Amino acid sequence: MAVFIMVAGAFTGAHVWRETAERLTAAGGEVHAVPLTAVDPDRPAPADRVGLETHIADVTAAIDAASGREIVLVGHDYGIHPVLGAADRRAEHVARVVHLDCGMPQNGVPALAAVPDQTLRARLAERAERGDHEGVLAPPARDGWQSWGSTAGVPDAALDRLTALAAPQPLGTLLQPLRLTGRAAAVPSTGVLCTHNGLSIDLLQRLVDFGDPALAALTDARAGFFELPTGHWPMLSCPAELADVLLQAAAGEGRRLRPTGSGVLPAHLRPFPLDVPELPRDRREHVDLYVPEADGPRPAVVLVHGGPLPAGARPTPRDWPTLVGYARLAAAEGVVGATLDHRLHDVTDYERAAADVTAAVDLVRADPRVDVDRVAVWFFSGGGLLAADWLAGPPAWLRCLAASYPILAPPPNWGLTGSRFHPVRAVEHAGDLPVVLLRAGRETPEIAATVEAFTAAAQACGAHLEPIDVPNGHHGFETVDAPEEVGPALRRAMRSVVTHLTA
Incomplete structure (x- = not known):
């Protein structure tokens, strides 16, 4: 022994x-x-x-x-x-x-x-x-x-x-x-x-x-x-x-981790669950645009990936099938889809990640193919904390904010409790900004608690919140759950965002 x-x-x-x-x-x-x-x-x-x-x-x-x-x-x-x-x-x-x-x-x-x-x-x-x-x-x-x-x-x-x-x-x-x-x-x-x-x-x-x-x-x-x-x-x-x-x-027991290159496709590289048009990307600095064939400037959806992610992760998030799929789905609905890379590599990086997101949105709005007055920003997972800035003071051109399986309040041991990155507190300042919230029914308890707190805060202040549930969905449900379970919620969420952009 x-x-x-x-x-x-x-x-x-x-x-x-x-x-x-x-x-x-x-x-x-x-x-x-x-x-x-x-x-x-x-x-x-x-x-x-x-x-x-x-x-x-x-x-x-x-x-x-x-x-x-x-x-x-x-x-x-x-x-x-x-x-x-x-x-x-x-x-x-x-x-x-x-x-x-x-x-x-x-x-x-x-x-x-x-x-x-x-x-x-x-x-x-x-x-x-x-x-x-x-x-x-x-x-x-x-x-x-x-x-x-x-x-x-x-x-x-x-x-x-x-x-x-x-x-x-x-x-x-x-x-x-x-x-x-x-x-x-x-x-x-x-x-x-x-x-x-x-x-x-x-x-x-x-x-x-x-x-x-x-x-x-x-x-x-x-x-x-x-x-x-x-x-x-x-x-x-x-x-x-x-x-x-x-x-x-x-005794040397325990589960082993699978090395990269083992032949098993990682979850973040699995196909998007919906059929979307194969539009080419237009790369501008740290942003990729997917532009529909349409006359005149179009509204845009800017997709903000989660984290923290390792700095050496390859491919970077803007090339992941999930984010590319969302961007092409937006283009199929007649609006510009934009993916980006931001530098959220540690819980200490939210300040610079927020600056990266702001710069990306500015770059998207500066593109002549984008309607500068009709933009939505969509956050995922740990990127959800970055939504706080946009909830706390939404500009007039921000027509909708969306989030998929987001973290909406910082965990106590992240050292961010007193920071501005706290959407549960920020939502009371959202005014009439529509918020589309995609919730995973089988979310981890710690993240689910932040979503519940956000929902309660939004209801208490009369925010314009539209929850859309994936009842049997897990965190990152696009590539870990069955397409028939996820697909209808994704289409409903995107069409809701597009409706707010085009109304």
């Missing part, structure tokens, strides 16, 4: 693993929850002298004490940084690294890069540039944990205990870059995804399918993946299920 060496996330000590450790021990495993210096009460030290390297040394010492046996390192949240640092230094003694609802830290990148609060991240980055690593970051209040990760499933008593035992995080642990030689990359890995925190295996597969070389390592045959239907703290919300998954991970 493996030796599990477990490292907790920011502000939390070894105590969070108690229930999970008990279950692993009962199953015959050996468990060591590592107390981190200046965070855990069992290892006090002046915080100003503690950095990431200190915590790497804490984990390395635990590995040395258990060497000679099969060691599984488990890192949660911030804990993956000292785990990977220690695995890099003791790769020959580590059988597997488990990434528990956390990212893939890279060499030279500090843990600060994973801090969700963008304002806090920027403030601390300024300190790092000055070389000021002293001080601590205070732990969140009881109602503030949600901004660091979903608390779904955590019992009230456990959340109370988490808050009561939370400790300040030494800034050096967040600001000191992770230094890796590459040896840790040779250690087999397992990813445990907590779906209520926003990521699933299917979504991860989609990210791999976009073709970004940086994600190719996830398709290694030694990399397995599991899901837990809970929030960011599974050791508190479902410790028994987490223990079961860790035992399976230690």
